Amino acid sequence: ASGLITIDPGYKNTGSTKSGITFLDGEKGILRYRGYSIEDLAEKSSFLEVAYLLIYGDLPKQSELNKFQNDIKMHTLVHEDIKRILEGFPSNAHPMGVLSSLVCSLTAFYPESLDPNRSSEAVYLSIIRIMAKVPTMAAWAHKNELGHPVNYPSNNLDYCANFIKMMFAVPAEPFEVDPVIVDALDKLLILHADHEQNCSTSAVRLVGSSQASLYASISAGINALWGPLHGGANQAVIEMLENIKKDGGDIPKYIAKAKDKDDPFRLMGFGHRVYKNFDPRARIIKKAADQVLGKLGIVDPVLDIAKKLEEIALEDEYFVQRKLYPNVDFYSGIIYRAMGIPTEMFTVMFALGRLPGWIAQWKEMRESNEPIGRPRQVYTGPNARNYAELTDR
Numbered sequence: 001a002s003g004l005i006t007i008d009p010g011y012k013n014t015g016s017t018k019s020g021i022t023f024l025d026g027e028k029g030i031l032r033y034r035g036y037s038i039e040d041l042a043e044k045s046s047f048l049e050v051a052y053l054l055i056y057g058d059l060p061k062q063s064e065l066n067k068f069q070n071d072i073k074m075h076t077l078v079h080e081d082i083k084r085i086l087e088g089f090p091s092n093a094h095p096m097g098v099l100s101s102l103v104c105s106l107t108a109f110y111p112e113s114l115d116p117n118r119s120s121e122a123v124y125l126s127i128i129r130i131m132a133k134v135p136t137m138a139a140w141a142h143k144n145e146l147g148h149p150v151n152y153p154s155n156n157l158d159y160c161a162n163f164i165k166m167m168f169a170v171p172a173e174p175f176e177v178d179p180v181i182v183d184a185l186d187k188l189l190i191l192h193a194d195h196e197q198n199c200s201t202s203a204v205r206l207v208g209s210s211q212a213s214l215y216a217s218i219s220a221g222i223n224a225l226w227g228p229l230h231g232g233a234n235q236a237v238i239e240m241l242e243n244i245k246k247d248g249g250d251i252p253k254y255i256a257k258a259k260d261k262d263d264p265f266r267l268m269g270f271g272h273r274v275y276k277n278f279d280p281r282a283r284i285i286k287k288a289a290d291q292v293l294g295k296l297g298i299v300d301p302v303l304d305i306a307k308k309l310e311e312i313a314l315e316d317e318y319f320v321q322r323k324l325y326p327n328v329d330f331y332s333g334i335i336y337r338a339m340g341i342p343t344e345m346f347t348v349m350f351a352l353g354r355l356p357g358w359i360a361q362w363k364e365m366r367e368s369n370e371p372i373g374r375p376r377q378v379y380t381g382p383n384a385r386n387y388a389e390l391t392d393r
């Protein structure tokens, strides 16, 4: 600390705002959206109902839910010119980079979103557009990576079914959406929907605090989520589990690497800044993994490796002492994989789930007229000095 300024790297002990959206108790492993427990919502609600709850503060009445769902349905189509932007990407472009670019390009197609003083109806329309168009753009990013033609949204399918169809349908072949996969996706999106002031949500609030548009703020959230320490962990977990499988299932070797201070390797999907107990979402996803793979008739050796890894780590002093438990990313990739979703799309799935949380947090920040985020620093560079001519250096 120096004078008035206290440095808090990673903001481990800094509260950035007051928020009424999501409550976490890290010691007890409790997560609630607007007061409702994640267990109840994952069991009884639907993703769009939870999105409405997060953004507008209460569970919707039937009429409110119908309007929200229908408004979203009416806006799933994406401007044809966005397909041209998409085709400009190299085919090996990571879908997170494609998606964050396409989402930010919405400011070009809907310039009224740049007006910080636009009406609440215009803000509502921006929110509907983001919820409606991001799944379409995500599926398009996947098709672009495959070099396949994109699929257009169909109005006779619900939100999750529509996304699954756009992801997997191929021209001239009949496509049946599997309800097991649709239900699994709906539950996973609920479980990812918000998580108070995590890295990517903080990015959305900070960018939004400069009065940048909702689209630009969500694009910033997608980029912050991409890193392997955050949303990118679900992809890193599967790559880690695959490596362990290739390595003859030698779990103790990877546990030892994770504990070795000189080895940069970390147990991906383990540990959390807030949870010092089981991440409640990980418990639900672990149970869902057994159910979904069972219903799909899939036996995935990587699931057994994950369970064994969890069992051994939770008996190891290093992890117990540091209160390191499986987090939301540890089992989610196993379900995505069983659904046929490719590994490089896993973090995009996290972004699809987190959309309503980012929107709700951006809206709350704007409605409470928070000042532009502008932290200070403790300066550690050189004192004042005179310019040195090139010939004198």
Ligand code: SDX
Pocket (backbone or CB within 6 Å): 010, 194, 195, 197, 198, 199, 228, 229, 230, 231, 233, 258, 259, 265, 266, 267, 268, 269, 270, 271, 272, 273, 274, 322, 324, 327, 328, 329
């Ligand atoms: C998400 O914030 C959120 O809410 C995020 C999220 C959300 O919904 O938005 O929950 C989603 O991002 C979940 C986290 C996904 N990331 C990973 O699974 C990557 C692996 N986990 C770690 O990198 C780490 O646990 C973090 C990033 C999640 C948390 O890091 P912290 O809070 O900064 O903790 P730290 O790095 O200071 O670790 C404390 C100690 C250290 O050891 P010591 O220096 O005290 O000896 O625990 C060790 C760390 O080395 N440690 C690990 C470890 N995580 C922490 N050691 C081995 N493997 C790990 N995974």
